[in-house]
Amino acid sequence: xxxxxxxxxxxxxxxxxxxxxxxxxxxxxxxxxxxxxxxxxxxxxxxxxxxxxxxxxxxxxxxxxxxxxxxxxxxxxxxxxxxxxxxxxxxxxxxxxxxxxxxxxxxxxxxxxxxxxxxxxxxxxxxxxxxxxxxxxxxxxxxxxxxxxxxxxxxxxxxxxxxxxxxxxxxxxxxxxxxxxxxxxxxxxxxxxxxxxxxxxxxxxxxxxxxxxxxxxxxxxxxxxxxxxxxxxxxxxxxxxxxxxxxxxxxxxxxxxxxxxxxxxxxxxxxxxxxxxxxxxxxxxxxxxxxxxxxxxxxxxxxxxxxxxxxxxxxxxxxxxxxxxxxxxxxxxxxxxxxxxxxxxxxxxxxxxxxxxxxxxxxxxxxxxxxxxxxxxxxxxxxxxxxxxxxxxxxxxxxxxxxxxxxxxxxxxxxxxxxxxxxxxxxxxxxxxxxxxxxxxxxxxxxxxxxxxxxxxxxxxxxxxxxxxxxxxxxxxxxxxxxxxxxxxxxxxxxxxxxxxxxxxxxxxxxxxxxxxxxxxxxxxxxxxxxxxxxx
Amino acid sequence: xxxxxxxxxxxxxxxxxxxxxxxxxxxxxxxxxxxxxxxxxxxxxxxxxxxxxxxxxxxxxxxxxxxxxxxxxxxxxxxxxxxxxxxxxxxxxxxxxxxxxxxxxxxxxxxxxxxxxxxxxxxxxxxxxxxxxxxxxxxxxxxxxxxxxxxxxxxxxxxxxxxxxxxxxxxxxxxxxxxxxxxxxxxxxxxxxxxxxxxxxxxxxxxxxxxxxxxxxxxxxxxxxxxxxxxxxxxxxxxxxxxxxxxxxxxxxxxxxxxxxxxxxxxxxxxxxxxxxxxxxxxxxxxxxxxxxxxxxxxxxxxxxxxxxxxxxxxxxxxxxxxxxxxxxxxxxxxxxxxxxxxxxxxxxxxxxxxxxxxxxxxxxxxxxxxxxxxxxxxxxxxxxxxxxxxxxxxxxxxxxxxxxxxxxxxxxxxxxxxxxxxxxxxxxxxxxxxxxxxxxxxxxxxxxxx
Numbered sequence: 001x002x003x004x005x006x007x008x009x010x011x012x013x014x015x016x017x018x019x020x021x022x023x024x025x026x027x028x029x030x031x032x033x034x035x036x037x038x039x040x041x042x043x044x045x046x047x048x049x050x051x052x053x054x055x056x057x058x059x060x061x062x063x064x065x066x067x068x069x070x071x072x073x074x075x076x077x078x079x080x081x082x083x084x085x086x087x088x089x090x091x092x093x094x095x096x097x098x099x100x101x102x103x104x105x106x107x108x109x110x111x112x113x114x115x116x117x118x119x120x121x122x123x124x125x126x127x128x129x130x131x132x133x134x135x136x137x138x139x140x141x142x143x144x145x146x147x148x149x150x151x152x153x154x155x156x157x158x159x160x161x162x163x164x165x166x167x168x169x170x171x172x173x174x175x176x177x178x179x180x181x182x183x184x185x186x187x188x189x190x191x192x193x194x195x196x197x198x199x200x201x202x203x204x205x206x207x208x209x210x211x212x213x214x215x216x217x218x219x220x221x222x223x224x225x226x227x228x229x230x231x232x233x234x235x236x237x238x239x240x241x242x243x244x245x246x247x248x249x250x251x252x253x254x255x256x257x258x259x260x261x262x263x264x265x266x267x268x269x270x271x272x273x274x275x276x277x278x279x280x281x282x283x284x285x286x287x288x289x290x291x292x293x294x295x296x297x298x299x300x301x302x303x304x305x306x307x308x309x310x311x312x313x314x315x316x317x318x319x320x321x322x323x324x325x326x327x328x329x330x331x332x333x334x335x336x337x338x339x340x341x342x343x344x345x346x347x348x349x350x351x352x353x354x355x356x357x358x359x360x361x362x363x364x365x366x367x368x369x370x371x372x373x374x375x376x377x378x379x380x381x382x383x384x385x386x387x388x389x390x391x392x393x394x395x396x397x398x399x400x401x402x403x404x405x406x407x408x409x410x411x412x413x414x415x416x417x418x419x420x421x422x423x424x425x426x427x428x429x430x431x432x433x434x435x436x437x438x439x440x441x442x443x444x445x446x447x448x449x450x451x452x453x454x455x456x457x458x459x460x461x462x463x464x465x466x467x468x469x470x471x472x473x474x475x476x477x478x479x480x481x482x483x484x485x486x487x488x489x490x491x492x493x494x495x496x497x498x499x500x501x502x503x504x505x506x507x508x509x510x511x512x513x514x515x516x517x518x519x520x521x522x523x524x525x526x527x528x529x530x531x532x533x534x535x536x
Numbered sequence: 537x538x539x540x541x542x543x544x545x546x547x548x549x550x551x552x553x554x555x556x557x558x559x560x561x562x563x564x565x566x567x568x569x570x571x572x573x574x575x576x577x578x579x580x581x582x583x584x585x586x587x588x589x590x591x592x593x594x595x596x597x598x599x600x601x602x603x604x605x606x607x608x609x610x611x612x613x614x615x616x617x618x619x620x621x622x623x624x625x626x627x628x629x630x631x632x633x634x635x636x637x638x639x640x641x642x643x644x645x646x647x648x649x650x651x652x653x654x655x656x657x658x659x660x661x662x663x664x665x666x667x668x669x670x671x672x673x674x675x676x677x678x679x680x681x682x683x684x685x686x687x688x689x690x691x692x693x694x695x696x697x698x699x700x701x702x703x704x705x706x707x708x709x710x711x712x713x714x715x716x717x718x719x720x721x722x723x724x725x726x727x728x729x730x731x732x733x734x735x736x737x738x739x740x741x742x743x744x745x746x747x748x749x750x751x752x753x754x755x756x757x758x759x760x761x762x763x764x765x766x767x768x769x770x771x772x773x774x775x776x777x778x779x780x781x782x783x784x785x786x787x788x789x790x791x792x793x794x795x796x797x798x799x800x801x802x803x804x805x806x807x808x809x810x811x812x813x814x815x816x817x818x819x820x821x822x823x824x825x826x827x828x829x830x831x832x833x834x835x836x837x838x839x840x841x842x843x844x845x846x847x848x849x850x851x852x853x854x855x856x857x858x859x860x861x862x863x864x865x866x867x868x869x870x871x872x873x874x875x876x877x878x879x880x881x882x883x884x885x886x887x888x889x890x891x892x893x894x895x896x897x898x899x900x901x902x903x904x905x906x907x908x909x910x911x912x913x914x915x916x917x918x919x920x921x922x923x924x925x926x927x928x929x930x931x932x933x934x935x936x937x938x939x940x941x942x943x944x945x946x947x948x949x950x951x952x953x954x955x956x957x958x959x960x961x962x963x964x965x966x967x968x969x970x971x972x973x974x975x976x977x978x979x980x981x982x983x984x985x986x987x
Binding site: 292419422476483488490491498499506510517528529531535 | 943
């Protein structure tokens with residue numbers, strides 16, 4: 001298929017994109033649908049109002065569940081997780097670290113839960129091996145002295161950014177499918193029971209972009225209900241749970257560590273590269289945008305987590321983050337922890353629309369399955385008989401996202417041995433060639449349009465202990481050198497990057513981070529005057 | 537105390553902290569003939585740009601200040617608890633004059649404190665208001681003020697300093713501003729470091745080659761800005777000779793800290809203070825400070841073991857979180873050495889506002905030590921912790937040195953006042969000397985063995 005991939009100006013002044021399928025929402029599900037369709041020969045456009053993984057896809061532990069987490073609450077979800085876990089380890093090894101997971105109980109935890117746990121895992125087909133307490137503590141020395149029981153399961157870790165980038169990249173290569181960041185759906189043009197076009201806005205320039213497609217997929221995650229309403233569909237019913245996680249400066253364990261009890265606050269620690277993530281809390285919210293971690297949530301995670309791993313009470317945290325998870329409202333009266341982690345695919349046929357569907361709910365581990373189900377529906381509606389092949393075709397371990405992997409940049413830089421390729425982010429060893437590579441593929445051509453957040457998303461820039469306070473300046477200078485920034489707007493981009501990073505730092509500023517923050521502020525505001533750019 | 541340390545000595549004044557406040561206090565004390573010891577970790581000094589700000593912006597998101605003296609007087613009225621508000625304007629002026637004169641005598645000349653703030657240059661092409669700048673940087677603000685056509689010369693491999701960035705930001709209001717990139721003579725291709733270049737420029741042959749490169753890059757323009765790399769120990773000489781060799785007017789622009797201007801200050805003070813008779817115990821943290829009937833007792837240790845210093849008076853110039861003068865704990869902010877009470881927001885949730893670069897700053901910055909007019913820190917009973925203890929610098933409460941661009945101003949002003957108060961307490965010593973005079977050394981009762 002040769003869809004017209006270049007925006008055409010129309011008489012109203014808006015650029016128009018023609019494609020077969022418009023996918024709304026650049027989380028892992030949207031990216032997965034894009035690739036699944038591409039492998040069937042279908043061209044698509046994927047849009048996100050912010051950027052890839054800006055929602056719950058980028059705001060979780062990065063835990064590839066074995067399913068054991070759900071054996072007590074949702075056997076079906078547990079089985080799906082087990083199957084997808086095995087599949088993704090085989091097909092996308094570049095995005096996954098097969099760490100294994102431990103479920104541990106400490107004194108005071110209900111022994112009945114631990115007693116039932118192996119049987120529950122067996123019901124879901126999940127391998128579960130009991131370890132002696134001594135053996136568990138030998139393997140993970142940070143575990144509490146008050147440990148009473150430990151099991152090992154096939155949990156793993158997955159980098160959702162890498163995963164999304166690799167899916168998008170594969171779709172681009174196969175059918176020339178297009179990903180547009182910062183493109184927000186404004187309204188649908190609907191006529192005769194079908195969506196004719198989607199009117200979007202480029203959130204950086206304010207320009208209007210019209211996408212004309214045959215099929216429209218709502219993969220908006222927590223925003224799916226809002227998007228469905230824009231299409232006049234009232235059949236998507238979601239509630240929202242905000243989860244808050246902390247990034248620990250050090251990797252404290254080899255395994256994923258789960259608390260051996262029914263799911264609760266601060267009961268999972270997931271290593272990732274050189275750091276680890278602790279979380280999460282779960283709080284019902286009604287607001288979708290501008291959710292942020294609170295001090296109370298941070299302290300609660302630390303309090304709970306340190307029961308398993310006492311050193312978490314005194315560890316150095318570099319940031320905290322919160323995202324909203326969509327929960328499907330079909331679970332009755334149980335709490336949000338027990339609400340369905342399953343997903344829903346709605347074809348909206350009952351809403352008098354023939355070319356619109358919504359996929360929401362679910363979890364990172366089952367994103368591929370969700371994408372397959374949605375793509376099955378879309379392909380059938382397009383009359384495309386090709387089956388999904390994402391359960392058998394490996395995800396190319398290509399370059400997309402390679403700079404996003406913790407610890408990878410240093411290895412790539414060392415291997416290249418180019419003395420003129422300077423390290424711009426010293427915490428995470430990101431060289432300027434990585435920035436240049438991202439510049440070349442990010443697809444932003446307008447001078448000044450590229451944000452440093454976009455680079456940070458595609459690399460490790462700003463993710464180390466200094467949280468971008470030094471490398472943000474170096475990357476900014478480099479972008480001026482490269483002609484990406486040409487005027488004072490570049491400094492505003494730099495300021496926005498620091499402001500964005502700060503939102504996650506704010507609740508964990510104590511100890512060494514307070515010293516780091518004082519230095520950063522003296523530099524950014526005291527010297528460079530980024531606090532008074534508008535005034536001067 | 538079970539074991540008395542082998543090395544003990546006594547002084548009139550012990551200064552704890554080796555930032556601008558601590559060093560200024562040691563300079564002022566030495567100039568007044570006080571037997572002085574100074575101890576602390578000098579790490580944070582390397583993060584300074586060399587600019588000595590007095591008051592660049594009004595606190596709390598206010599406008600830029602051109603006349604810092606008038607602004608200080610207004611501050612004194614409006615915010616009597618602000619550290620700068622506690623020091624008479626004449627003392628602040630004398631303090632700046634005395635401190636910069638000391639630096640100048642030791643090879644790091646500064647512009648004299650003027651009536652108005654200078655508009656100084658930053659590495660990204662913004663401007664900041666400051667009172668005194670190193671002589672090596674002085675032509676920059678002048679060139680900006682007179683819009684003298686200038687070429688910003690940056691160096692291949694020096695990251696975080698881009699002439700293009702500088703020109704993109706300042707060009708619109710500085711016609712005739714251009715940039716050129718040169719390779720630093722004699723260094724291999726790849727990353728180059730400011731400290732390495734600064735030391736290389738102490739060598740005559742490198743200077744000649746660098747002057748040639750600058751002249752060529754200038755292309756007929758006579759005013760040239762360079763990153764701050766013009767020498768480490770003799771920047772005034774290096775700068776002067778480069779101007780003579782190239783026939784150009786040259787100004788340094790600070791680079792991203794930690795940078796050469798901060799290292800210069802640190803190294804100068806570390807070398808100059810002992811020559812003034814000050815006992816310097818560098819890179820060591822004071823672990824305990826106690827007061828008895830006869831004075832203060834400081835305990836610290838270096839690689840050779842424990843050291844005990846007895847002092848008639850102590851100035852706490854320990855800085856904030858970066859330097860360890862204050863410690864932010866999850867449950868509150870503490871002063872770790874003496875456990876002085878710290879004025880602070882009610883809870884951690886109140887420390888920071890939502891937006892990092894909010895021009896109004898954040899409540900946590902105004903946390904700090906409470907003092908009386910003599911700059912004696914107050915205890916929990918609201919009375920001075922000790923008659924012998926004084927505080928100086930940004931560990932004091934009720935100021936936001938970052939937003940008001942007043943770090944050096946607070947340091948120098950309060951150091952000056954604290955030293956004056958300490959001198960009164962210690963009593964008559966060798967005759968004080970004028971601001972520009974040489975300090976008179978009074979022998980310490982004993983000198984420490986290996987320090």
